[in-house]
Amino acid sequence: MNLIASQSxxxxxxxxxxxxxxxxxxxxxxxxxxxxxxxxxxxGHELNFEWLPGTVKFKNGKQLEEEVVGNTILIxxxxxxxxxxxxxHGFAExxxxxxxxxxxxxxxxxxxxxxxxxxxxxxxxxxxxxxxMEESLTKHKNNRTPT
Numbered sequence: 001m002n003l004i005a006s007q008s009x010x011x012x013x014x015x016x017x018x019x020x021x022x023x024x025x026x027x028x029x030x031x032x033x034x035x036x037x038x039x040x041x042x043x044g045h046e047l048n049f050e051w052l053p054g055t056v057k058f059k060n061g062k063q064l065e066e067e068v069v070g071n072t073i074l075i076x077x078x079x080x081x082x083x084x085x086x087x088x089h090g091f092a093e094x095x096x097x098x099x100x101x102x103x104x105x106x107x108x109x110x111x112x113x114x115x116x117x118x119x120x121x122x123x124x125x126x127x128x129x130x131x132x133m134e135e136s137l138t139k140h141k142n143n144r145t146p147t
Contacts, residue, residue: 034084038091047094049073051083068093 031051039045048071055076057064065077066086073090077083 031084031087034087035091038088043095044091046071047073047091049075049087049090051075053078053083066090068097 031049035047035049039047050072052074053076055074057067057074057076059067065082066073066075066089068074068090071094073087073094075083075086075090077086
């Protein structure tokens, strides 16, 4: 992303909290400030986060404490200090995802092309096998002696 495009996207982070607390607005402001500190490198201005303490989610048989989905960091840890560390972890993960996005797109396009070529070749082969089967059945039918 070029500097001009990233500067035009300097938006306040959107935070969603699912924690019942009297200090919810204070916590939200503190978390938004923390995310803004992480964005000092002029990266991640489109990034948001949601703190969903107590949410249980599994991936590959492991319980997740945090995950990055698109431009949103989802944090499931209940402890606020742990969740804050996970926000930094999610930010780093998001940055790496941005770096590898082009490669994943390229690999997915190559897989798509391979599957298309494979399908076309398979259909040709099925056509040949079907024709051979029909010829064999016709030959077998014509070679049968009437009883």
